[in-house]
């Protein structure tokens with residue numbers, strides 16, 4: 001299956017289980033891989049035949065910034081649901097990284113794969 005990617009999308013979010021995390025935003029870094037048949041868009045050159053990574057990126061930023069969340073797992077699930085239900089991709093891999101979570105670690109992250 002063909003793929004569409006969004007890699008390294010940085011979104012400032014109220015995210016975390018601790019009180020201090022409710023008072024200041026932290027960056028999340030999002031990586032998405034979506035199954036999509038790119039042949040129709042390649043032939044028509046019509047954006048409506050493509051999985052629009054720009055529209056999807058804006059929708060993800062809006063989703064994340066509409067309310068605080070405790071766990072990055074919740075962010076990953078909600079993004080996967082958005083991709084499957086609103087953007088109609090049949091399969092998505094979502095990685096949510098929280099680079100400032102653990103001082104001694106370069107990165108912390110979760111990854112999920114969901115299918116329609």
Ligand SMILES: Nc1nc2c(c(=O)[nH]1)N=C([C@H](O)[C@@H](O)CO)CN2
Pocket residue numbers: 015016017018021070071072073098100101102110
């Ligand atoms: N699996 C997870 N573990 C932890 C999370 C998380 O979202 N998923 N979050 C925290 C705290 O918010 C932490 O990031 C603060 O530094 C701890 N563990």
